[in-house]
Amino acid sequence: MNGVFPRFPVLILVVATVAILAWGQQKQPVEVDPEVWKLTFVDEFDGGKLDREKWNPYDPWEVVRNGELQGYVPNSIFFKDGVLRIRASKQQSLYDGETRAYSSGIITTKSKFSQKYGRFEICCKVPKGKGLWPAFWMLPEPLAWPPEIDVMELLGHETNVAYLTHHWPHPRLKDESESITKDFKGPDFSAGFHTFAVEWEPDEIRWFVDGVQRHRAKKQIPDVPMFLLVNLAVGGGWPGNPNEKTEFPAYFEVDYVKAWKKIR
Numbered sequence: 001m002n003g004v005f006p007r008f009p010v011l012i013l014v015v016a017t018v019a020i021l022a023w024g025q026q027k028q029p030v031e032v033d034p035e036v037w038k039l040t041f042v043d044e045f046d047g048g049k050l051d052r053e054k055w056n057p058y059d060p061w062e063v064v065r066n067g068e069l070q071g072y073v074p075n076s077i078f079f080k081d082g083v084l085r086i087r088a089s090k091q092q093s094l095y096d097g098e099t100r101a102y103s104s105g106i107i108t109t110k111s112k113f114s115q116k117y118g119r120f121e122i123c124c125k126v127p128k129g130k131g132l133w134p135a136f137w138m139l140p141e142p143l144a145w146p147p148e149i150d151v152m153e154l155l156g157h158e159t160n161v162a163y164l165t166h167h168w169p170h171p172r173l174k175d176e177s178e179s180i181t182k183d184f185k186g187p188d189f190s191a192g193f194h195t196f197a198v199e200w201e202p203d204e205i206r207w208f209v210d211g212v213q214r215h216r217a218k219k220q221i222p223d224v225p226m227f228l229l230v231n232l233a234v235g236g237g238w239p240g241n242p243n244e245k246t247e248f249p250a251y252f253e254v255d256y257v258k259a260w261k262k263i264r
């Protein structure tokens with residue numbers, strides 16, 4: 001017995017350390033059954049520049065909303081080692097007819113790729129810092145709101161919480177939505193790459209974080225084609241504004257975006 005006991009805590013420590021390393025540094029594609037899901041969209045961001053056949057580097061509305069502080073400008077999009085890097089910086093930008101205090105980036109597949117139902121996945125590393133708000137989300141094609149599916153949203157001051165949400169039209173108020181959000185508490189998502197996905201079907205949306213289902217919605221499921229958006233917002237009512245500790249430039253790094261259609 002004495003010979004066994006001293007080794008036990010060491011073994012546990014090693015296993016736990018390996019698990020944490022694997023979780024923190026994950027940059028592996030999640031296995032998706034090709035018998036069930038057929039790939040319909042993929043960008044691995046290996047080309048060194050934005051593939052304009054797939055993406056637009058513009059906000060589909062080009063208007064300020066949610067009290068955000070950034071202007072979305074195309075020169076906030078960078079690439080390094082097969083990773084898209086959306087940069088938020090403390091550089092003024094002209095946007096929606098006025099000078100904004102920050103510049104950041106957005107890419108969307110509006111008018112280039114949209115799909116009704118399917119599986120939609122991002123592999124990404126989020127930035128840390130108060131006032132930073134990275135997101136991977138979906139809006140109707142042609143452009144409308146609501147509905148909206150938020151595959152993931154994160155706030156830079158609390159990078160271990162992923163917000164998984166869908167919005168639908170308010171039953172009485174025009175241009176308003178109702179929504180349900182699951183705030184999933186995980187590891188520090190800014191410490192490495194992680195996958196976030198939804199499987200959207202006519203009667204259900206399932207949200208996955210690193211391949212594990214973390215949320216499910218059974219009501220008010222959108223039934224229109226939707227396009228994809230990836231962006232890094234700065235400030236606004238929800239994240240609050242950056243503070244003196246927020247480091248700029250900040251980068252939202254994306255290893256890939258993929259979509260599938262269910263074939264059985």
Ligand SMILES: [Ca+2]
Pocket residue numbers: 044045046081082083254255256
């Ligand atoms: Ca990549």
